[in-house]
Amino acid sequence: MTPELNLSRDPAHLRHGSNIGQPLSRVDGLAKVTGRARYAADNNPPGLLYAVLAVSSIARGRVVSLDVDAAKAHPGVVEVMTSANRPPLAGDPDGKPNPFAFRFEALQNDRVRYANQPIALVVAESLEAATEGAALLSPRYEAEPARIGLDAGDAYVPPVVGMGFPAESYHGDVEAALAGSDRQITATYETPAHYHNAMEPHAIVAEWHGDKLVIDTPTQGLVMMRGRLAELFGIAPENILIRSPYLGGGFGGKGLIAGPQILGILAAKLVGRPVKLVVRREQLYGPFGHRSPTRQTLQLGASAAGQLSAIHHHARIATSSFEDFYEAAAHVTHTLYAAPAIATTYDAVRMDSGTPLFVRAPGIAPGSIALESAVDEMAEACGLDPLAFRVKNYAEVEPATGKPFSSKALRECYTQGAERFGWWERPLKPRTMRDKDGFLVGWGMGTATFHALMFAGQARAVIRRDGSGVVESGAHDMGQGAWTAFAQIAADSLALELDRVTFKAGTSDLPDAGIAGGSAHTATVGTAIHNAGAAVIAKLAELATTDQRSPLFGAGNAGVIARNGRLLRRDDEGRGESYADILARAGLTEVEGSGAGMPDPAANEQYAMSSHGAVFAEVKVDPDLGQVRVTRMIGAFAAGRIINPKLVKSQLIGGMIWGISLALHEEAITDRRSGRIMNANLGEYHVPVNADVPAIEAFTVEEHDPFVNPLGIKGVGEIGITGSAGAVANAVAHATGVRIRRFPVRISDLV
């Protein structure tokens, strides 16, 4: 295995070295399984104090009194921070300096906008004392009725949905097409609120050194968070260091800074000592975002032969009383099936909840379970097999825009997935398969899709005098394996063996890696690293080819190959020299290059860019008890170049499990009178455990995409969820003959 970077060819068509494409184990795996990995809450600077939040038990109103004296009298309590004494902020927590700055609560007044909103922070010498102090605050409220649920208030058309899609989008004449179609279905699907529920709770250790701030907190967006903190605290970004080397899951919930973290920093300022705040599990259900519940109505029209003529996808969603975030649940319908007329519309209500936020496969996850269910309902109305129906309505170009796809190996996913699953044995009629124990058996499938996005990110690469490399980017590893994938790309970008390259990530003083979200991190930062490495090698080549003493003299940049720490003449690979020799002769201790990764506007103008997949699921349902078990699941995915097949498989399986979760398990239940989440814990907010997860197989099909970015990376973080939820829902309908349209599927809906 010889790492090689061939400079004689266009970077878009590089022949890659030995690291990209290898199923390497995580470079941070050993540190994690041996407990050496230090998560934010593991930091204990000298003089540390412990903070505990007091949170509101009402959803709307104001705090009338807090027994601060009682809390302060408790032994060990150092300070109680309320809206009366919290230090001032330079920026307004209710301000909106940029679209990613969400309004939040940082004790700016006595208002309560949702249950679990922070109303005070108790700081003590021990966690126990702080906990007890918080319990002694005995808040009294002036409560107003909570507005809860998707009919909480007057519905309005939101200004935009997601991070900027129009709330009303029409392609063709949907009404006319529906009216003229042989087959029509109209169905309404509901999904509940979802919470991120990362294993690691939000936490912060904050320490001020004069006007310099050092914090340990898990984040999916280091430099963006630093910018927001600089604005809020009125200090220069350079005076803030955020360390976030390890995260125990993010799922979107660690994308933006939230009120409790600001309170931790303010408390450290107030008491003049470092403060640690680890948010208790139930307190995570409020200030940190969640997925809005949705109520989606799908109208489909088709010919008798099963050709779609129209889709109208309407979504009702909710946001908070004080901020705008609109789950783009209908957006998936723009890209998936080739209906000549497509409309997506939204309306929204304001609720007394925390502000919703991006949650694993934002928009697409709930949108996909509705669309995939509706497509199955239409297939049934046309008397067609669900996969045959999807193939018949295969979108050769993106339906809503007419753009060609930059690549789309979905057909291969359908074919190979169906083959491995044995799909074509499936009887068309529901409730016709039983296993030997009498359980109803059902097979369902769903199409997976997720946009292939890129944000903007940067990287720096260095070759040192000894010929080894250092690559830096403030990237984030939430557990997805990014650290490893980036190290692989870094090594190949410098044409070095992996152990000759140090890859640094996870702190805000490194180059801005953008946000780890939208399944875009590998594409964004991978491209930046790739370009940074190429810049360094180009500098080395310049040094060598212009120096008469070098065997590469006169070879010209186009005639040089980088391979395993050496530059070689392309026309005579026996002639070359090592990076170390080039640097030594030039009298340099190192050579540095930087690179950026960002979307190519021209390519995005021309092409629709998405990953795709096909997921097949088998469920068994107890005919008497209605208990549903997923027994088998196979997913085939096309996501461009695969940097690390082992980690990608793990990402895809993780996504598929979240798909099972969406279909069968997860749901945040809000008490309509109090506005409180009734199952704000991992015992009652159900997510699949090992017993719920069957034999799952995920594999990728070959796909080359020359347009998305130089490495052809499309992203795999979220796509696994999207087809899987629908596949499970459709399998339940096939097993039982009962079409469930309110998720998660409940036993009581089946018997």
Ligand code: MOS
């Ligand atoms: Mo994700 S919801 O884009 O972190």
